[in-house]
Amino acid sequence: MNAELKKRARRKAERPIEILDAAFEEFARNGYAATRLEDVAARASVTKGTIYFYFETKERVFDEMIRYKSQAFFPELESYAGTLEGSYSARLRALMVFVYRKIAEDRPFRETLRFLIADGSRFPDLVDRHYDEFMRPVIDQFRMVIEAGVAAGEFRPSQASTFTEIVMSPALLLTVWSLLFGTRRQIDVAVFTDASIDLLMRGIDTSR
Amino acid sequence: MNAELKKRARRKAERPIEILDAAFEEFARNGYAATRLEDVAARASVTKGTIYFYFETKERVFDEMIRYKSQAFFPELESYAGTLEGSYSARLRALMVFVYRKIAEDRPFRETLRFLIADGSRFPDLVDRHYDEFMRPVIDQFRMVIEAGVAAGEFRPSQASTFTEIVMSPALLLTVWSLLFGTRRQIDVAVFTDASIDLLMRGIDTSR
Amino acid sequence: MNAELKKRARRKAERPIEILDAAFEEFARNGYAATRLEDVAARASVTKGTIYFYFETKERVFDEMIRYKSQAFFPELESYAGTLEGSYSARLRALMVFVYRKIAEDRPFRETLRFLIADGSRFPDLVDRHYDEFMRPVIDQFRMVIEAGVAAGEFRPSQASTFTEIVMSPALLLTVWSLLFGTRRQIDVAVFTDASIDLLMRGIDTSR
Amino acid sequence: MNAELKKRARRKAERPIEILDAAFEEFARNGYAATRLEDVAARASVTKGTIYFYFETKERVFDEMIRYKSQAFFPELESYAGTLEGSYSARLRALMVFVYRKIAEDRPFRETLRFLIADGSRFPDLVDRHYDEFMRPVIDQFRMVIEAGVAAGEFRPSQASTFTEIVMSPALLLTVWSLLFGTRRQIDVAVFTDASIDLLMRGIDTSR
DNA sequence: GATGAATGAGCGTTCATTCAT
DNA sequence: TATGAATGAACGCTCATTCAT
Structure with missing residues (x-):
């Protein structure tokens, strides 16, 4: 159970990164305006709501993705x-x-x-x-x-x-x-x- | 009246070009996806409907604008x-x-x-x-x-x-x-x- | 030239009928709401404007078509x-x-x-x-x-x-x-x- | 709160049905083409967007309404x-x-x-x-x-x-x-x- | 009479964003 | 934390209607 917990914690910590990685791929494919946060979410295996838990707006997702990448x-x-x-x-x-x-x-x-x-x-x-x-x-x-x-x-x-x-x-x-x-x-x-x-x-x- | 006629005829012939010029400016400012055809229309001093009289879709406006420019x-x-x-x-x-x-x-x-x-x-x-x-x-x-x-x-x-x-x-x-x-x-x-x-x-x- | 004139006159007289015939086919195919007057015009080999010369509105075209048919x-x-x-x-x-x-x-x-x-x-x-x-x-x-x-x-x-x-x-x-x-x-x-x-x-x- | 929850859950499950019921009334009144999804939404006390959460297109709303009814x-x-x-x-x-x-x-x-x-x-x-x-x-x-x-x-x-x-x-x-x-x-x-x-x-x- | 360019209201659909759970 | 139902503003596109020619 401790292992489980750790795995969950690690995943939790990696969520934003996973989202940014997914965002990179989607933005790269479609450009900023034509990218749907829904697709980013799907690629990161989370839901749209989760993205908004970590990032304020679509602009912020983009901005932080660029900085990260x-x-x-x-x-x-x-x-x-x-x-x-x-x-x-x-x-x-x-x-x-x-x-x-x-x-x-x-x-x-x-x-x-x-x-x-x-x-x-x-x-x-x-x-x-x-x-x-x-x-x-x-x-x-x-x-x-x-x-x-x-x-x-x-x-x-x-x-x-x-x-x-x-x-x-x-x-x-x-x-x-x-x-x-x-x-x-x-x-x-x-x-x-x-x-x-x-x-x-x-x-x-x-x-x- | 002849002058009027000519002016009208000339404008008619120039409409598509005026639209493409306006499209160039708007697409250049915002990119393809974030450009609203309504803004293109306004810049060309026509209405949205007029654009669709000359071009089938937004994509066509873009495509023909590029070719023209x-x-x-x-x-x-x-x-x-x-x-x-x-x-x-x-x-x-x-x-x-x-x-x-x-x-x-x-x-x-x-x-x-x-x-x-x-x-x-x-x-x-x-x-x-x-x-x-x-x-x-x-x-x-x-x-x-x-x-x-x-x-x-x-x-x-x-x-x-x-x-x-x-x-x-x-x-x-x-x-x-x-x-x-x-x-x-x-x-x-x-x-x-x-x-x-x-x-x-x-x-x-x-x-x- | 007299013959020409007569032919034209006959055609003129038949225009509304041709339009109603075309309207019948289009309305039959698509129903009232989904039928475009443009298609009616095309089928009757006239332009949209011509329809409005003979009929006040789309409703009137439909109405008169039914009465005629x-x-x-x-x-x-x-x-x-x-x-x-x-x-x-x-x-x-x-x-x-x-x-x-x-x-x-x-x-x-x-x-x-x-x-x-x-x-x-x-x-x-x-x-x-x-x-x-x-x-x-x-x-x-x-x-x-x-x-x-x-x-x-x-x-x-x-x-x-x-x-x-x-x-x-x-x-x-x-x-x-x-x-x-x-x-x-x-x-x-x-x-x-x-x-x-x-x-x-x-x-x-x-x-x- | 349990009551609240149940009410909400029940409503959620009934949403599609409420929409289809509303769609039935509106389609019956106006026919397929002349019915506005906005009116369907209003009758079902939701917004247009909600309809699209449950149904892909207007055609699907119609189709599923017929099947349901x-x-x-x-x-x-x-x-x-x-x-x-x-x-x-x-x-x-x-x-x-x-x-x-x-x-x-x-x-x-x-x-x-x-x-x-x-x-x-x-x-x-x-x-x-x-x-x-x-x-x-x-x-x-x-x-x-x-x-x-x-x-x-x-x-x-x-x-x-x-x-x-x-x-x-x-x-x-x-x-x-x-x-x-x-x-x-x-x-x-x-x-x-x-x-x-x-x-x-x-x-x-x-x-x- | 007839044309067709132009209009503008309207509608289907999308999607960023919110929020109760 | 995370979900996903719900919103509503926005936009592409359509089309009945008008009108100068």
Whole structure:
């Protein structure tokens, strides 16, 4: 009976998470407005009323789902960045591989981007948060490596340090591609990443 | 009375277009599901019934709005590409400027991308059409210039010709940035374009 | 050109009839409430506006359609009744055959009954009219023959003269059967008529 | 509180029935298409939403209302038929009285017939069901008695056993009369029944 | 006479939200 | 905690009716 109790307690504690997981799937499938809380409830194996026990409104379910699903890239990134070593070129390459892979493989990240593009105007806080906790840290890490590389004479001085966004733009394209075409026009992430790195590092032009 | 007649006739002919223009604004503001046809009607200064005189369903309004708003980049691109001359490097730069500007300045293009990212799964035909009439033509133009440049020995052989998407990815980032942050974190398109071109042409790395 | 003019004039004169014919078909198919004037118009090869040129409202279209479709049985019946001769038994048989056939074969009659059963409460005048111009005359004719037959000693005195409805009830059953089951459970009208006549004339019982 | 609970539980269980009862009244008054679910709801003292909690569509409300209202004549008839005894003539009379009374007194039966005549084409299953559960059983009972009577030499062989419908046709006339004229031209059921029985048993004709 | 664009009231249906249990 | 019956506002869509041409 103690075991039973514990199981129940554990389940109780996990309820909100189960609901948010279900919400993620449903919102991802239909978008914010077209998702019915009833379907979220069904997917989480609870009833609508239960959702309202844990969350005040549909907006809150969405909001907290996003926060829950998009948390924790920041520390991951920082910690990875801390391990970088060797030439700045190697560091930049490694960072790009890391970020591209994250973006390409992390469905929650991808769908969060979809949510924010679709309904960001209704949830401006989430957009800001996404910038602060994903976009900016990534840009900052790129900038730091690039600036250090320039200082070390390894990279030529260029706009790349002011527009670090450029360096992550192929990764974003990968994401948008996936959001638009799903599995229909899949791009080989590894090869695409290599190509992007190659291009950004060495350029197209031979006339230098 | 002749003037009256003409005005009426002209208005009649323009009704569907006025409705689609209004639909664009409302769908852009709220997304597909959260847009009320009543609001579209009000913005177009007609009543709900009138919309249904011209369009069968809300879906059709959306679909035809997208088609109407995203038409005609293809010929524009082809015609521009036909005027390219000079070194392949110059041609590629010119093409990038042309495409980046289009993407950056054309709100219908931007919002169409938002629509497709948000509700593409409900309108797969529109997604395919967008690929066929925008993405692929752009990619093809880039590829042609790059391959010619490589053949002429002006560009080094690289993955750039197999992953031409990379070349347009900064432009896509510009779009997504705008969709996400609106005017809050605006990027200077001209400078960003220059930077992107510079980077893609010459690369970051100095070690060559 | 004179011919053209005449044709046009004729068509013009026939327009309302064409509309009422079309209305009959549509109302028969869907009932009053579920019929769209647009469909009536289409079937009559005119536009909705034209219907309103000839009829004030949908109710009037229905009303006039019923009057048009159910007219003229009265004189037909009277004139037929005038031709009856021979024994009263033969006259009654002939009258039953005449009435049964009319009911069985006349789709407008059948559908009118459907209309009145379905929407009679909305059109009480039509119901009264149907009674006055169909039900009562039929009953009266039966009654006259029966009473004359009784007076002549050919028929036994019975309730049949007060409840003449009974004599026409098999015909009504035929109608209802058709309205309910369409062609699914068709009854052979001729044989059924004979059987009904036989039964009503001679009875089931042998113990007399 | 226990009383409260019970009352609530009972109400909950009765809700669908209350709705169907209300639906019966409204559909009977206006027909299927012209009935507003809002009025059904009001009559049942609930809101529109509640109806949709119990029934999927307006069609389902109608369908289930018919099934609920027209159930259970079959067993009643069988059980009554089991009690018949005495001469076949007496049995047939008794059966006719039983069926005629049922038809005359049972408003749900009458209105069901109206529904099926009016909207049967939209609900073919209901029409079939009505045939299987009302028309055929009645016909079969009549046929069995008549055939037994013929076998016993009490009835003369006639078409009455192949067209048993004739025997129930006066009852159907009674129904149609009521559907058409309501209380305006009421027929005295008892006397009409007697007259019908008399006529069908003995016939009009004296010339035998 | 005839058209057909336009209206607007109305209805079926949905769904976020509430609340008694 | 959790349920699920109940609500009611809202929205897509329909269609009888009008009216300028």
